[in-house]
Amino acid sequence: MAEAQSEATDRVDPLDGDPRLEPFFGTSWPAVLGFHDLLVSQGELRGLVGPRELSRLWERHLLNSAAVVPFLPRGGRIIDLGSGAGLPGIVVAAMLPDAEVVLLEPMERRTTWLSEVAEQLGLDNVVVRRGRAQDEHGRLVGAAVTVRAVASLDKLYRMAMPLLQAGGSLLALKGSKAEDEIEAAKHVGRKLGAGVASVVDAPTIEGVEVTRVVRVVREAVPGVR
């Protein structure tokens, strides 16, 4: 009994019902709340989020995803590389209705989920594309690439730089090792047209962990497409 009770308590998200969420998300609130509810009802069952994540969906996943939005263009094409359950892509699409958000994901089970979510939430600016980033080089290009929890920065440069138009930005949600990854990826980045990488602390609501975003602009490189 005590065990069952503690399991139930573990699953309570302290930010559920927090009155600051709706004003933070503004007009995207119904879609973001709908996405939250779909993750709660189906995310674990469909193997998209771990059971421990359900008690921290707002802080670790939805607000963490929303933190990247101020660094993105309002329109044009944004590619979310390795979208998985839709993080940050679905949140970005809900918050930026004038952008086309391509959710690039190789696993069929996940693309099925992403298409269902976009349809159920009425997000008609979402395009779900099944594939690996490297298979889309020369076929898909955007004004920005978002990415979370897919690979280290040196690998991300190889995957993402060819998906960016000159002047476009790679925005990678990273943790405490961001600076080390930037240093380790410097040489690869230079070859692939990555400009100087910076780490930006992106706050959302007070008391919630600040998201660390690595921001890199793709420069025009002669001979590199």
Ligand SMILES: C[S@@+](CC[C@H](N)C(=O)[O-])C[C@H]1O[C@@H](n2cnc3c(N)ncnc32)[C@H](O)[C@@H]1O
């Ligand atoms: C750990 S999950 C992260 C998912 C989501 N971005 C998140 O933060 O919750 C990594 C995702 O990247 C996808 N992925 C792995 N290699 C990839 C590649 N080469 N191109 C595109 N996506 C890839 C996987 O299928 C998986 O869904």
